[in-house]
Amino acid sequence: xxxxxxxxxxxxxxxxxxxxxxxxxxxxxxxxxxxxxxxxxxxxxxxxxxxxxxxxxxxxxxxxxxxxxxxxxxxxxxxxxxxxxxxxxxxxxxxxxxxxxxxxxxxxxxxxxxxxxxxxxxxxxxxxxxxxxxxxxxxxxxxxxxxxxxxxxxxxxxxxxxxxxxxxxxxxxxxxxxxxxxxxxxxxxxxxxxxxxxxxxxxxxxxxxxxxxxxxxxxxxxxxxxxxxxxxxxxxxxxxxxxxxxxxxxxxxxxxxxxxxxxxxxxxxxxxxxxxxxxxxxxxxxxxxxxxxxxxxxxxxxxxxxxxxxxxxxxxxxxxxxxx
Amino acid sequence: xxxxxxxxxxxxxxxxxxxxxxxxxxxxxxxxxxxxxxxxxxxxxxxxxxxxxxxxxxxxxxxxxxxxxxxxxxxxxxxxxxxxxxxxxxxxxxxxxxxxxxxxxxxxxxxxxxxxxxxxxxxxxxxxxxxxxxxxxxxxxxxxxxxxxxxxxxxxxxxxxxxxxxxxxxxxxxxxxxxxxxxxxxxxxxxxxxxxxxxxxxxxxxxxxxxxxxxxxxxxxxxxxxxxxxxxxxxxxxxxxxxxxxxxxxxxxxxxxxxxxxxxxxxxxxxxxxxxxxxxxxxxxxxxxxxxxxxxxxxxxxxxxxxxxxxxxxxxxxxxxxxxxxxxxx
Numbered sequence: 001x002x003x004x005x006x007x008x009x010x011x012x013x014x015x016x017x018x019x020x021x022x023x024x025x026x027x028x029x030x031x032x033x034x035x036x037x038x039x040x041x042x043x044x045x046x047x048x049x050x051x052x053x054x055x056x057x058x059x060x061x062x063x064x065x066x067x068x069x070x071x072x073x074x075x076x077x078x079x080x081x082x083x084x085x086x087x088x089x090x091x092x093x094x095x096x097x098x099x100x101x102x103x104x105x106x107x108x109x110x111x112x113x114x115x116x117x118x119x120x121x122x123x124x125x126x127x128x129x130x131x132x133x134x135x136x137x138x139x140x141x142x143x144x145x146x147x148x149x150x151x152x153x154x155x156x157x158x159x160x161x162x163x164x165x166x167x168x169x170x171x172x173x174x175x176x177x178x179x180x181x182x183x184x185x186x187x188x189x190x191x192x193x194x195x196x197x198x199x200x201x202x203x204x205x206x207x208x209x210x211x212x213x214x215x216x217x218x219x220x221x222x223x224x225x226x227x228x229x230x231x232x233x234x235x236x237x238x239x240x241x242x243x244x245x246x247x248x249x250x251x252x253x254x255x256x257x258x259x260x261x262x263x264x265x266x267x268x269x270x271x272x273x274x275x276x277x278x279x280x281x282x283x284x285x286x287x288x289x290x291x292x293x294x295x296x297x298x299x300x301x302x303x304x305x306x307x308x309x310x311x312x313x314x315x316x317x318x319x320x321x322x323x324x
Numbered sequence: 325x326x327x328x329x330x331x332x333x334x335x336x337x338x339x340x341x342x343x344x345x346x347x348x349x350x351x352x353x354x355x356x357x358x359x360x361x362x363x364x365x366x367x368x369x370x371x372x373x374x375x376x377x378x379x380x381x382x383x384x385x386x387x388x389x390x391x392x393x394x395x396x397x398x399x400x401x402x403x404x405x406x407x408x409x410x411x412x413x414x415x416x417x418x419x420x421x422x423x424x425x426x427x428x429x430x431x432x433x434x435x436x437x438x439x440x441x442x443x444x445x446x447x448x449x450x451x452x453x454x455x456x457x458x459x460x461x462x463x464x465x466x467x468x469x470x471x472x473x474x475x476x477x478x479x480x481x482x483x484x485x486x487x488x489x490x491x492x493x494x495x496x497x498x499x500x501x502x503x504x505x506x507x508x509x510x511x512x513x514x515x516x517x518x519x520x521x522x523x524x525x526x527x528x529x530x531x532x533x534x535x536x537x538x539x540x541x542x543x544x545x546x547x548x549x550x551x552x553x554x555x556x557x558x559x560x561x562x563x564x565x566x567x568x569x570x571x572x573x574x575x576x577x578x579x580x581x582x583x584x585x586x587x588x589x590x591x592x593x594x595x596x597x598x599x600x601x602x603x604x605x606x607x608x609x610x611x612x613x614x615x616x617x618x619x620x621x622x623x624x625x626x627x628x629x630x631x632x633x634x635x636x637x638x639x640x641x642x643x644x645x646x647x648x649x650x651x652x653x654x
Contacts, residue, residue: 128584128599137586236584243588245597252581254452254600259465259573267582268451270601 002026002282005061007054007076009033009042011155012090012117013067017046019278022271026282030057058083063113063285065278069156070171071095071164074102081106086113088281092174092305093298095166100302107295115281115291116298120175121182122273122280125247129236130183138240141184141216146176149223150232152203159224162197168204169194169308172222177208177308178301180220186213191317192308195225208308327354328612331378331388333403334360334395335369337417338480339444339604343392344373346605352612359384361395385410390615392444392608393417396489397496401426409437413615415608417444419500420627422491424635427628434624440615443627445504447564449606452579456566457509459575466571468510471541473502474549477562479526479533486530493531495519495637498550500630501564504622506541507629514629515540518646519637525553537637538646557593559585 004020006013009031020028032051033039043050051057054076058064063086066076073094080087093116094100107114120126133141149172158164165171169192181187187210194206205225210218235248249267256265271279284291304320311318330353332344348355357376360366370377378384385391390413395403400421407414414434420443421427434441447453459465475498483489490496507513522534533552540546554562564579582600614621633649640647 124582124599124601125584128597132584132586132597242590243586245584245586247584252578252583253576254578254581255455256576257459257465257573258576263573266455268455270451270606 002285003029003060003062004065004282005030005032005051005057005063006042006048006065006067007032007057008065008067008069008090009035009038010067011153013038013065014042015274016065016067016088016278017042017048019272019275021046022275023279023282025286026063026278029061032057054079058085061085063087063282066090069158069164070166071158074099077103077106081110081112084110084112086281086285088115088117088278089298090117091119091178091298091301092116092166092170093295093302095164095170097303097306100299104295104299113284113288113291114295115284115293116295117277118175118178118293118298118301119273119277120179121293122276124269124273125249126179126236129238129245129247130179132245133183133238133240137242138238138245139242141214141238141240143239144180144216144218145221145235145237146180146218147221147223147233147235148172148176149205149221149226150230151226151228152201152224154228160201161199162201163199166305166309167194167197167201168206168222168224169208169312170305172224173206173208173220173308174301174305176218176220176222177210177304178297180210180212180218181301181304182297184212184214184216184218187211187304187320188213189317189319190304190307190311192311193315194309194312197309197313206308206312208305210304328352328615329354329356329387329389331356331384331391332358333381333384333391333393333407334362334399335366336360336362336396336399336483337394339417340369340392340394341373342604343394343608344369344375346602346608347392348373348375350605350609352609356387357384361399381406390414390611396483397422397491398426398489401430404430404441405433408434408439408441411439413440413442413611415442415444415611416624416627418504418627419443419491419496419631419634420624421631422496422634424628424632427624427631431624431628441624441627442611442614443504443622443624443630444607445501445508445622445626445630446603446607447501447505447579448508448603448622449610450579450603451601452577453505453509453603456568456575456577460509460568460570465573465575468544468568468570470569471506471544471546472567472569473506473546474563474565475499475502476549476551476553478554478556478558479529479552490531492634492638493529493535494533494550494552495535495537496531496634497552499537499548499634499637500627502548502550502566503630503633504626505564505566506546507626508622510541510544512542512544514546514633514649515542515651516646516648517633517637517640519640521641522551525551532641535637535641539633539649559594560596560598
């Protein structure tokens, strides 16, 4: 049984706690958050202990899940790396390429098991799209349109600070950037625009246009521009030389339940994507094997996302690896 | 846990393809091979899937702990009786049998010979179905007041449309899935059925292809559309959709809708590719647990009850009136 310590009891921390409760091979041992009430809430719901400090968790747990805001990850990681314990770190890997490089170096020198929460790689619809591409169903991939988003996240305020979250490009479009790199390989060129890079984002919308070395053109759109209570939605339209694949999360509804004031829709699975990702992490801890999503993968995605930020700031396209 | 040695009896049913791919690749099974009363068909099937064909039934059955029977509906009885007493368990393709008499005979022989007879009802094992049952059982939305359901599809190939092998058309093929799902998720039995046939959709078929059943699940009015009404160009094999109207809300389930859409440059209609969890695989793995540990699984009794609804639905066509399934005539 892998004893897991959770750092960060916010929205995504809660999701990770729920995932752990679904696995028989791991358990949530301790929770830490600078907001004690949040950690108490999760600890109570999932029968874990509240840790009085970050150091206590590192000492008492076999593995660490780091679910704190993007800009403060490296401060926690500094201590965690010294113990060499396995880490699941939320996406994006870091707020800047420099911080990302520092993490990459430390993972390599400590040889610790380190993975990053690029959960889209565990969504069955995305996995299936990738499999169809890899087995040649659509021929050569020529163009992709990839959409993700809804309203501005309402559960926490740090998203609104561009300095902390990196806005819709770094927090949201990074999912699609990572996924399409996983499918299509190396990016050659990036061009992006975003609406709001202030310290008080009220709505944001971005596009990130990626040109891949294999010739594929990928148009990513990520949004926090919809009114509150709009559904979060994802879609893919992929055009290949032999045909197209499309998916829209609102087109099919496997299960919808309509109750007064709390209607919901679901896409049931034996194990939801977040639990699958946690299972994959726990497996690599048990087997002491390389995680499915490596720190190099996450760093590559961070580099491209940061290049997109630069492109949006400069309002011009950027070539990968300083070919500008 | 040791692997379960398993064989396949007949490759007649379209589901045999899905089952054999799982049986040969899953860690839970050691797949022995296939016997088929149509040797050419059996050999073709084995070539396609890269598995062994057995000329002699006895050679296959003697090395198997369990078998999966996927023969034509009317041959289930003969094949089940042939296997009874020689294996620990038999998973029989749905419907268990085309008639109540056949089903009862099969159950009787297997009970006497100490062989566990089960029915393949994969819909129960789909995560969407499991969630629906969970919500229904929680009573969060109160009691069920009405159920509207469809299990429509395309006309199946080959023997399915020959009454002497299938025992019937769309009613025989498509009623049992939803019937079993509703019995399982509510714990209730069907009381009455009235069948209405529509005008034939596919010209020249010897069996019915357009039918809607009105049922009573205890006090709950239910309609079940089992038609083979999907056109050739429909992007998927069909659908299982269930709408439950409850006291405090509505549950809508579209069981096989977790799809991405593929459109080809070579064909003029789109294709849906399912990314949902594989219910056939979950069913086969649960069958192992049932044989080893006696965990919950659709039994021959469940198969018999579904067949009872089918037989009574046909009786309703013949008599042109509502027919009692369980309980007293009104």
